[in-house]
Amino acid sequence: MKLRARIASAIIAAAALVAAILITAPPAASAQLTEVTGFGTNPTNLRMHLYVPDGVGARPALLVAVHYCTGSGPAFHSGTEFASLADRHKFIVVYPSATRSGSCFDVSSPQALTHNGGSDPVGIVSMVRYVQQRHNADPERTYVTGASSGGMMTNVLIGAYPDVFKAGASFMGVPFGCFATTDGSSWNSTCANGQLVKTAQQWGDQVRAAYPGYSGPRPRMQIWHGTEDSTLRYPNFQEQIKQWTNVHGLSQTPSLTDQPRSGWTRTRYGGTGTKAPVEAISLQGVGHNLPQGGMAAMVIDFFGLSDGGTEPTPTITPTITPTVTPPAGDCKVTYTMNTWNTGFTAAVTIANTSTTQLSSWSLAFTLPAGQSVTSVWNASLSPSSGQVTARNVGYNATIAPGASASFGFQATHGGNTGKPPAFTLNGTACTV
Secondary structure, three states, rough: OHHHHHHHHHHHHHHHHHHHHHOOOOOOOOOOOEEEEEEEOOOOEEEEEOOOOOOOOOOOEEEEEOOOOOOOHHHHHHOOHHEEEEEEOOOEEEEEEOOOOOOOOOOOOOOOOOOOOOHHHHHHHHHHHHHHHHHHOOOOHEEEEEEEEEHHHHHHHHHOOOOOEEEEEEOOOOOOOOOOOOOOOOOOOOHHHOOOOOOOOHHHHHHHHHOOOOOOOOOOEEEEEEEEOOOOHHHHHHHHHHHHHHHHHHOOOOEEEOOOOOOOEEEEEOOOOOOOOEEEEEOOOOOOOOOOOOOHHHHHHHOOOOOOOOOOOOOOOOOOOOOOOOOOOOOOEEEEEEEEEEEEEEEEEEOOOOOOEEEEOOOEEOOOOOOOEEEEEEOOOOOOOOEEEEEEHHHHHOOOOOOOEEEEEEEEOOOOOOOOOOEEEEEEHHHH
């Protein structure tokens, strides 16, 4: 009887403990995605969905997460990891939705590509202002990311609204202004196919022209692209690097190159830390299906939202103007490599430093031993190894005096990641 009494007493005590825990335990998470209307100027009738995690601080950071074509804000919320990361790190997320046919964002019209010019960017900035006013979001920690159409919009917002966003992360995007059209269409095949190639200066000038007179700091930029993207092709990866390094006044030579995961090649420009001004991640063998698992967390690290820190003190770079130097020959070649354990990509720019227009071109050079080309864009190239010759394609045959043409290729290597020692253009030696 005594044993039974002890067991009964223990059960009663345990039940009382469970009841006490249930009474004092915090309530289950109640944060939900909610739609907001009447958030401000909205020329294209975008929809706005807002996610505010439980327990955000008095001055939370804000992330705008922009969906792909055919998508929506709620779909991007449920299909990506940004909301769960917001729960963990206590920042607010805005999910805009495009409402036009096809659900793509306007990244091509003159209005979209001009600061306060109109169209979708104005509506998205209104969403940002709404959250800053209603939820006391921190203007110094306001960021944007997106995939495909949203990746292109990330470039647009970073370019045209450097006073609003502190950093951006573009998945499968194109440079600011690459999709520009004047005929009212929203698709630019030349850009999508990776055939719109410009100098870093030209790309940078397009950004600077979007907000004339702006002299403040420029947002940091993270760029993601798969080498097998058949929708917005891989050459757009290098063109974005050219653009944003120029905007920041940086060299296209990486300060750091590493492989955070197998098949990933990460380059940082202007710094070696997590918050470098420009960071680019090339994904070997990956198509048009980003972000994938774990990538959103790297975006949050780049923004500085995972450590609760603040934006690094920005360096205001002066407006870049072309530097004219006496030519050392009739041509100059710039050869930039991004390497990983078994392969690399090369971006090659040919500058015509003569006074005569070229109506066609062929560039000869010798690849170091063990290197073999597997794919080429914006040129034809043969053979695949040893002494090779790259020749123009139809749309980039002409190079005016002072102008340039670019092409690129992907190759494998056996451990030798050296660069060709010399180049000849149409039989004439070039400076390097």
